[in-house]
Amino acid sequence: MNQLQLPRRHFLIAAGSxxxxxxxxxxxxxxxxFAQEPKPLPPYAAWKNADAMIVHSNNTLExxxxxxxxxxxxxxxxxxxxxxxxxxxxxxxxDRDAWEVEIEGVRNPGKKTLADLKKLGLETTAMVLxxxxxxxxxxxxxxxxxxxxVGAAGNVIWSGVPLxxxxxxxxxxxxxxxxxxxxxxxxxxxxIDPKTIMVERSVPISALDDALLAWEVNGKPIxxxxxxxxxxxxxxxxxxxxVKYIKKLAFTEKESDATIQRTGYRVRPPGQKGSPDQPSxxxxxxxxxxxxxxxxxxxxxxxxxxVAFGGxxxxxxxxxxxxDGNTWQEARLVGPDLGKYAWRTFVLAADLKPGTHIIAxxxxxxxxxxxxxxxxxxxxxxxxxxxxxHAVAVTVV
Amino acid sequence: xxxxxxxxxxxxxxxxxxxxxxxESLELGKLVFLEKAEPPCSLCHTLKSAGSTGxxxxxxxxxxxxxxxxxxxxxxxxxxxxxxxxxxxEAEIAAVASYVAEAVLRExxx
Numbered sequence: 001m002n003q004l005q006l007p008r009r010h011f012l013i014a015a016g017s018x019x020x021x022x023x024x025x026x027x028x029x030x031x032x033x034f035a036q037e038p039k040p041l042p043p044y045a046a047w048k049n050a051d052a053m054i055v056h057s058n059n060t061l062e063x064x065x066x067x068x069x070x071x072x073x074x075x076x077x078x079x080x081x082x083x084x085x086x087x088x089x090x091x092x093x094x095d096r097d098a099w100e101v102e103i104e105g106v107r108n109p110g111k112k113t114l115a116d117l118k119k120l121g122l123e124t125t126a127m128v129l130x131x132x133x134x135x136x137x138x139x140x141x142x143x144x145x146x147x148x149x150v151g152a153a154g155n156v157i158w159s160g161v162p163l164x165x166x167x168x169x170x171x172x173x174x175x176x177x178x179x180x181x182x183x184x185x186x187x188x189x190x191x192i193d194p195k196t197i198m199v200e201r202s203v204p205i206s207a208l209d210d211a212l213l214a215w216e217v218n219g220k221p222i223x224x225x226x227x228x229x230x231x232x233x234x235x236x237x238x239x240x241x242x243v244k245y246i247k248k249l250a251f252t253e254k255e256s257d258a259t260i261q262r263t264g265y266r267v268r269p270p271g272q273k274g275s276p277d278q279p280s281x282x283x284x285x286x287x288x289x290x291x292x293x294x295x296x297x298x299x300x301x302x303x304x305x306x307v308a309f310g311g312x313x314x315x316x317x318x319x320x321x322x323x324d325g326n327t328w329q330e331a332r333l334v335g336p337d338l339g340k341y342a343w344r345t346f347v348l349a350a351d352l353k354p355g356t357h358i359i360a361x362x363x364x365x366x367x368x369x370x371x372x373x374x375x376x377x378x379x380x381x382x383x384x385x386x387x388x389x390h391a392v393a394v395t396v397v
Numbered sequence: 398x399x400x401x402x403x404x405x406x407x408x409x410x411x412x413x414x415x416x417x418x419x420x421e422s423l424e425l426g427k428l429v430f431l432e433k434a435e436p437p438c439s440l441c442h443t444l445k446s447a448g449s450t451g452x453x454x455x456x457x458x459x460x461x462x463x464x465x466x467x468x469x470x471x472x473x474x475x476x477x478x479x480x481x482x483x484x485x486x487e488a489e490i491a492a493v494a495s496y497v498a499e500a501v502l503r504e505x506x507x
Contacts, residue, residue, distance in 0.1 A: 057455040057459060058456065059455065085477055189451075193436075197479070240476075259474070263480060264479075274474065
């Protein structure tokens with residue numbers, strides 16, 4: 001070993017860039033100086049399966065692509081996390097039934113505890129939970145935000161009371177209500193206008209029929225990390241709309257004027273500013289990705305599998321290509337159909353010869369929408385469902 | 398011996414951008430971080446160099462964003478973080494971006 005000893009601090013200052021760092025590292029033969037140590041799980045998510053997660057930051061944890069499995073359900077300990085502001089203190093789940101949510105925009109507004117809500121009705125819904133920015137890492141421009149690839153998504157089963165039952169119990173909707181607006185119970189710094197950073201999202205009133213106030217996920221009370229004790233759930237809608245620690249639920253005439261709604265989560269061409277007249281990240285679109293094989297496999301028979309969903313409607317079919325999109329074969333959907341909002345596992349038996357194969361999947365929903373080959377860039381890198389970017393290059397030996 | 402010359406040449410070369418970063422710009426960047434932005438970056442972000450311990454947004458010492466990433470985030474906002482492009486001038490955004498990128502590199506390395 002011919003290593004040059006430098007004080008670490010000076011060395012790092014001098015390095016300047018990752019590329020130069022690599023050059024220096026090679027020159028100096030310092031194997032670990034720039035190796036990215038995986039970040040540890042944050043305390044509120046310490047119970048997660050660390051092997052399955054990529055920790056981007058304390059509030060952004062991604063499921064590794066090889067961990068999605070084939071049974072159709074994402075375990076809570078391998079489900080991604082995207083918290084826009086830090087989770088509240090754990091004390092809020094000490095007495096779950098005592099959690100209160102304020103309900104406005106109904107004829108008889110008022111507060112309901114979780115214990116009250118549990119008497120109003122019960123529904124169970126399987127659905128894809130997916131961050132608006134899932135696939136941002138595939139965008140060619142350097143969109144701000146976490147560079148998720150495929151792992152800011154999972155398929156989970158929520159249990160709770162249908163929102164329509166809550167509305168019914170409170171005398172029905174007040175007149176002229178066009179949106180459902182949920183406000184999270186996160187604590188915000190006092191010396192700031194709360195509208196600036198609060199998590200408050202509005203979705204169109206048409207989402208009422210299938211929405212839930214959920215207290216259970218995959219058969220267990222919802223963890224703090226995923227929004228327990230109570231989470232507002234809109235099947236078919238992007239993750240951000242599913243407000244955690246729901247503290248206030250309002251049926252409103254207009255969309256929220258909080259920054260996260262007004263200019264945040266708006267789709268526009270690169271370089272443009274966010275504005276309320278641009279499309280909001282509401283309903284999800286058709287999408288799929290291969291989860292096996294991902295890097296290398298033996299020549300001969302191989303099962304290619306992955307997950308596919310239609311967003312706000314059922315997925316109908318999935319085609320798989322092993323030759324960079326030149327030819328496609330229809331894959332078989334596997335396992336139980338958990339409803340239109342859930343994802344399906346797909347599988348295709350292939351026989352691969354040695355070499356590099358570009359393996360892609362392309363899903364179509366029941367309305368005939370198919371994943372595009374390329375996805376138009378947008379400023380914040382939202383909603384990528386282009387099949388080419390989601391393809392994998394597999395070496396067959 | 399030739400390896401040592403190569404090493405020091407590399408070090409000298411990579412030092413230059415920092416020498417030319419501009420102390421005034423970095424001072425302005427720190428001022429924007431702590432005071433000029435409203436709400437200030439320091440309210441929500443931890444950054445050792447600025448002595449800030451905000452816990453609403455990502456810890457910048459851990460996130461280690463480069464200049465372009467900071468600049469994009471400040472201009473356009475990220476998640477609940479509001480865009481600052483109407484409040485801050487381009488020079489101020491550039492200054493805070495280079496200040497944060499330089500500070501995290503200096504304090505934490507890559």
